[in-house]
Amino acid sequence: MDTMTLLVVDDEERFLITTQKLLEKKGYQVLTALSGSEAMVQLNNHIVHVVILDVKMPGKDGNIILKEIKHQFPLVEVIMLTGHATVESAIDGLKSGATDYLTKPIDMDELIQKAEEAFEKRKRVEEKIRKAESTRS
Amino acid sequence: MKPTQENKSNDQYGSLRRMLLINMLVIPFVPFLLVVISGGYFFYTSIENNTIATMKRIVGDHRQFIEFFLDERKSDLTWVLNTYSVDQLSQSEQLQKIIRALHEKSVAFADLGFFDEAGIHLAYWGPYQLSGKIYSDAFWFKEVIKKGWYISDVFLGFRNEPHFIIAVSKNDGKKKWVLRATIDSHVFTDLVERVRIGKTGEAYILNKEGYFQTEQRSGGLLMTHDPEHEKNPDYHTGIETFIQKDQQGSEYLYATTWLKSNDWLLVVRQEKSDAFKSLHMATLFSLGISALSGMLIIPMAFYLAGRIIRRMEKMDAAQSLLEQQLIGASRLAELGEMAAGFAHEINNPLQIMKSEKALIDMVLTDLVKDNPLKDSDEIHTLFDSLSQIQLQINRCAKITQSILKFGRQGEPAPQQITLQQFIPEITAMVEKRAEVEGIRIKKEIHAKTPQIYADPSQLQQVLLNLYNNAIDAILEKKSPDGGQLSILVRPDKERNVEISVIDTGVGISPENLEKLFTPFFTTKPVGKGTGLGLAVCYGIVQSMGGKLTAISQQGIGTTFTLKLPTQISTKRE
Numbered sequence: 001m002d003t004m005t006l007l008v009v010d011d012e013e014r015f016l017i018t019t020q021k022l023l024e025k026k027g028y029q030v031l032t033a034l035s036g037s038e039a040m041v042q043l044n045n046h047i048v049h050v051v052i053l054d055v056k057m058p059g060k061d062g063n064i065i066l067k068e069i070k071h072q073f074p075l076v077e078v079i080m081l082t083g084h085a086t087v088e089s090a091i092d093g094l095k096s097g098a099t100d101y102l103t104k105p106i107d108m109d110e111l112i113q114k115a116e117e118a119f120e121k122r123k124r125v126e127e128k129i130r131k132a133e134s135t136r137s
Numbered sequence: 138m139k140p141t142q143e144n145k146s147n148d149q150y151g152s153l154r155r156m157l158l159i160n161m162l163v164i165p166f167v168p169f170l171l172v173v174i175s176g177g178y179f180f181y182t183s184i185e186n187n188t189i190a191t192m193k194r195i196v197g198d199h200r201q202f203i204e205f206f207l208d209e210r211k212s213d214l215t216w217v218l219n220t221y222s223v224d225q226l227s228q229s230e231q232l233q234k235i236i237r238a239l240h241e242k243s244v245a246f247a248d249l250g251f252f253d254e255a256g257i258h259l260a261y262w263g264p265y266q267l268s269g270k271i272y273s274d275a276f277w278f279k280e281v282i283k284k285g286w287y288i289s290d291v292f293l294g295f296r297n298e299p300h301f302i303i304a305v306s307k308n309d310g311k312k313k314w315v316l317r318a319t320i321d322s323h324v325f326t327d328l329v330e331r332v333r334i335g336k337t338g339e340a341y342i343l344n345k346e347g348y349f350q351t352e353q354r355s356g357g358l359l360m361t362h363d364p365e366h367e368k369n370p371d372y373h374t375g376i377e378t379f380i381q382k383d384q385q386g387s388e389y390l391y392a393t394t395w396l397k398s399n400d401w402l403l404v405v406r407q408e409k410s411d412a413f414k415s416l417h418m419a420t421l422f423s424l425g426i427s428a429l430s431g432m433l434i435i436p437m438a439f440y441l442a443g444r445i446i447r448r449m450e451k452m453d454a455a456q457s458l459l460e461q462q463l464i465g466a467s468r469l470a471e472l473g474e475m476a477a478g479f480a481h482e483i484n485n486p487l488q489i490m491k492s493e494k495a496l497i498d499m500v501l502t503d504l505v506k507d508n509p510l511k512d513s514d515e516i517h518t519l520f521d522s523l524s525q526i527q528l529q530i531n532r533c534a535k536i537t538q539s540i541l542k543f544g545r546q547g548e549p550a551p552q553q554i555t556l557q558q559f560i561p562e563i564t565a566m567v568e569k570r571a572e573v574e575g576i577r578i579k580k581e582i583h584a585k586t587p588q589i590y591a592d593p594s595q596l597q598q599v600l601l602n603l604y605n606n607a608i609d610a611i612l613e614k615k616s617p618d619g620g621q622l623s624i625l626v627r628p629d630k631e632r633n634v635e636i637s638v639i640d641t642g643v644g645i646s647p648e649n650l651e652k653l654f655t656p657f658f659t660t661k662p663v664g665k666g667t668g669l670g671l672a673v674c675y676g677i678v679q680s681m682g683g684k685l686t687a688i689s690q691q692g693i694g695t696t697f698t699l700k701l702p703t704q705i706s707t708k709r710e
Contacts, residue, residue: 012489015485015488018493018495022495022496025500103538104484104485104488105488105490105530108491108492108495
């Protein structure tokens, strides 16, 4: 639980590879997915704390993937990645339950900071759930 | 392409102008000519009829007058014959007395003679020695015995002087007596000639054979034959009028009538041009009016056609300008869309480059830390190079973000803004920078400035952009007194608010002023400006329903004027 597991979803493979390396160097567990469906597979097979999701991808739109993720894995925190042109869709994302959004091109430090914040939030939620469960039992 | 188009439109205007001219000339002229011609025709016939009627009236009146004169003379003689006894009339002295008495009524009597049945001249009073002459064979004598009265044609007789006679006879039961008087032809001529019509009007009498019984004013002498007589109508009752050419070729209007008392034809004639003088005048008048209206209509048509064409040219020019502006605006929008797409695509490689750089940075730092690589000058050069890459990527990112901002304006959230508060707040944001650079800031906000309805963040963006440009321009001038940035806010007459941002900077050249609001146009050094700032401002102000204009003088400064509506703008995207 102490190590954050991140899932980065983007259609740019090289971005995934580099980001994975960078984040792993920082000590995080990193999973990658090139598409929405791959992301769902990864989420089914691994425990993921935070998802970094590109809004604009070929095939399924980021916002639809977000809804699917939030539907199936409500605890997973999602950070939307957007170009400036799609700030509106990022706002839509926030309304659909995304934790935060980042504007491309992102700074790695910024990404890590937001991811940490999201992770903290996740931890707080899990803590509350645990407390609630213990009082019930 | 353009010159041919221009020629084409010039041709178009030319043919349009011709069409207009033809219409403007023909349309008024046709009814005008119809009016002139028909009016002229009716006028003409009316005058003609009128002239002829006048002529007829004159000839009728004159006939009555002449007949009356002859009847009078005849009854004078009858009266004398019935009043005086044969003895009295047989005395010349008595005749003299009678003639004197008659002269009181008319001086036409030249002499008086008294005859018996046998034609013997019993008594005579007059200028000639005629007493004792026998007239039993004379034509007139036979006629008077037969008819009781007789008026002769003009003849010379024994006295060789043109005259005519009136004779009456009396039957006292046993014998017939005859009283004869000579009428002075000159007196009679004067009487007949008395008719005066126009300049050439004249009246004269012809006998059955066409000899002048009175002198003709235009030349016919007494007892000579009238060469025109052949053309006169035969005996007729009433009055006849006709137009006839004389031997010299001049046309005359004739009116003729036969006298009752004897076979004399009274002719009244007048030169046609004289008789129809008013017709001539009317024709001249009509022609004059036609010419005058032509003189009015033609220049007027030219003037109006010219004016209409000029007006149309102006309107067309304005129209095409508007079209060009629309095309410009839509091009700008297309360009914005394209740029936005482009910027978005560029963002992905930039993202990768940024990540790669971060990775290199991290790996290199680790290598130095873990000692496989020695911390050396070369390593520092690499780090420097990496930070340069970071810098350049950020620069690219800034450009793409500006483009995206320009391409897709967010939905504005307009609200009422009180400029008296708002302007100082915005100005405060640049006050620090201005103070550091030694630039004075002057604010003048008119107390009666109304609220405006706009998106505050958009207005802030516009104003900050203008302020920063102004400060840059002032700094570029490097004026020793530092320079001044003035902000003037005041209401204008059309219920707009006018915000002027005035600097004392370097100014903008006229050719640059034209391109000022064009996207990607910048005079700033590479890397300092994207060339989108003012284009974005312009777009924002337009969407607010306002206007952004600039005037500048090189070396003196620039004024940007922002006109914003106070009422809620309907022009929103």
